[in-house]
Amino acid sequence: MATGVWLVGARGSVAATSIAGAAAIRAGLAEPTGCVTELPQLQVASLPPLGDLVFGGHDVADTPLAKKADALAAAGVVPARLVAAVAGELAAADAEIRPAPTAATQREAAALVAADITDFRDRHRLERVVVVNVASTEPLVQPHPAHADLDALEDQLGRSAPVLPPSSLYAYAAFTAGCSHVDFTPSTGARLPALAELARRRGLPHAGHDGKTGETLVKSVLAPMFAMRNLRVRTWSGTNLLGGGDGANLADPGPNAAKASSKQRVLAETLGYEPQGHTRIEYVDDIGDFKTAWDLVTFTGFLGTAMRMEFSWHGCDSALAAPLVLDLARLTAAAHRAGRSGPLTELAFFFKDPIDSGALGGKVPHGLVEQWAALAAFARGLGDA
Numbered sequence: 001m002a003t004g005v006w007l008v009g010a011r012g013s014v015a016a017t018s019i020a021g022a023a024a025i026r027a028g029l030a031e032p033t034g035c036v037t038e039l040p041q042l043q044v045a046s047l048p049p050l051g052d053l054v055f056g057g058h059d060v061a062d063t064p065l066a067k068k069a070d071a072l073a074a075a076g077v078v079p080a081r082l083v084a085a086v087a088g089e090l091a092a093a094d095a096e097i098r099p100a101p102t103a104a105t106q107r108e109a110a111a112l113v114a115a116d117i118t119d120f121r122d123r124h125r126l127e128r129v130v131v132v133n134v135a136s137t138e139p140l141v142q143p144h145p146a147h148a149d150l151d152a153l154e155d156q157l158g159r160s161a162p163v164l165p166p167s168s169l170y171a172y173a174a175f176t177a178g179c180s181h182v183d184f185t186p187s188t189g190a191r192l193p194a195l196a197e198l199a200r201r202r203g204l205p206h207a208g209h210d211g212k213t214g215e216t217l218v219k220s221v222l223a224p225m226f227a228m229r230n231l232r233v234r235t236w237s238g239t240n241l242l243g244g245g246d247g248a249n250l251a252d253p254g255p256n257a258a259k260a261s262s263k264q265r266v267l268a269e270t271l272g273y274e275p276q277g278h279t280r281i282e283y284v285d286d287i288g289d290f291k292t293a294w295d296l297v298t299f300t301g302f303l304g305t306a307m308r309m310e311f312s313w314h315g316c317d318s319a320l321a322a323p324l325v326l327d328l329a330r331l332t333a334a335a336h337r338a339g340r341s342g343p344l345t346e347l348a349f350f351f352k353d354p355i356d357s358g359a360l361g362g363k364v365p366h367g368l369v370e371q372w373a374a375l376a377a378f379a380r381g382l383g384d385a
């Protein structure tokens with residue numbers, strides 16, 4: 001039986017690249033480069049094959065997927081010949097994208113979201129559906145007492161004033177529809193105690209959050225190096241320039257703050273202290289989906305000798321993110337099938353700000369090598385379930 005991937009933000013760059021990429025790989029027109037689940041260490045029989053993923057989703061935009069994919073091809077994100085070759089698959093996925101529902105209360109809106117997902121699962125006779133949030137980043141959420149208690153939340157959802165940000169409402173709807181959930185964004189999503197409780201009660205796994213694809217990925221390799229060599233990092237300052245829809249959204253101070261705090265966490269976690277410096281995010285329209293990060297690291301060694309390193313990273317955001325979205329969908333579906341529930345801390349490898357479930361002794365690894373070991377052990381544990 002096939003597995004459904006329900007993308008919240010299904011008409012965005014990451015979503016369109018994921019859908020086009022899965023179709024191109026299935027047709028044998030592209031290699032699965034960048035998909036870590038295709039590495040021998042992670043290949044276990046319980047992972048749904050890439051070719052068995054069926055896509056649908058919600059979006060507030062109505063640009064057809066084919067048009068979005070053409071724009072990505074024109075920007076050099078995906079090859080134009082592949083977009084043309086998978087036009088049929090893009091049209092099929094486009095027909096499965098529903099407008100984000102609106103209703104008088106959030107309870108009604110969540111029921112409409114859940115009904116769309118259930119209808120998708122039933123019509124395609126899917127074994128299960130993984131809901132993946134790849135929608136625009138939201139500002140940090142205003143705390144509300146109902147976020148801490150599922151019964152209080154259920155009560156508040158029936159009132160006219162919204163209590164959840166959209167990302168969390170989608171997570172709530174996913175869980176009520178019996179689906180696992182992945183948050184690829186820094187938005188609040190399922191990261192509220194009331195929603196964690198809902199996932200636990202329903203026996204559903206969830207993973208997040210904020211996909212690690214660029215500057216933070218490099219930091220998660222370099223910071224443990226400084227720590228292991230007992231070199232004292234004094235400053236770590238980074239400037240990220242990005243365009244595209246994500247860049248335009250992050251020009252807004254609210255989402256920008258959510259993203260920047262998620263990007264700096266790896267340093268305190270891996271070094272054990274916070275060096276000076278900040279991560280800045282700036283929108284540069286002209287560079288589209290290609291992101292540039294410049295980082296300056298100053299550090300001291302033996303007898304206090306001052307040294308420095310600098311790096312620059314030029315990455316194509318959606319091309320880096322899309323294979324991870326496919327990996328996360330496959331791994332989370334396999335975890336659901338294996339009866340795992342609650343936060344999947346072992347998927348920390350994929351995230352800037354991974355969720356802690358206590359599964360790894362209450363310590364979430366932030367260094368990439370440790371995260372890789374946890375991921376490989378997790379995949380072996382799923383085995384042939």
Ligand SMILES: NC(=O)c1ccc[n+]([C@@H]2O[C@H](COP(=O)([O-])OP(=O)(O)OC[C@H]3O[C@@H](n4cnc5c(N)ncnc54)[C@H](O)[C@@H]3O)[C@@H](O)[C@H]2O)c1
Pocket residue numbers: 008009010011012013014015058059060061100133134135136137138166184185186210211212213214244245246249317318320321
């Ligand atoms: N590309 C990367 O490397 C990377 C890494 C980590 C995280 N992310 C996150 O992934 C997300 C998607 O990035 P992108 O480049 O595809 O952005 P994008 O702007 O191209 O796409 C976002 C999509 O979300 C839709 N959307 C907005 N609000 C919505 C709502 N309430 N319901 C449904 N859909 C909604 C928009 O209409 C748009 O189609 C962003 O939050 C970004 O921060 C991306």
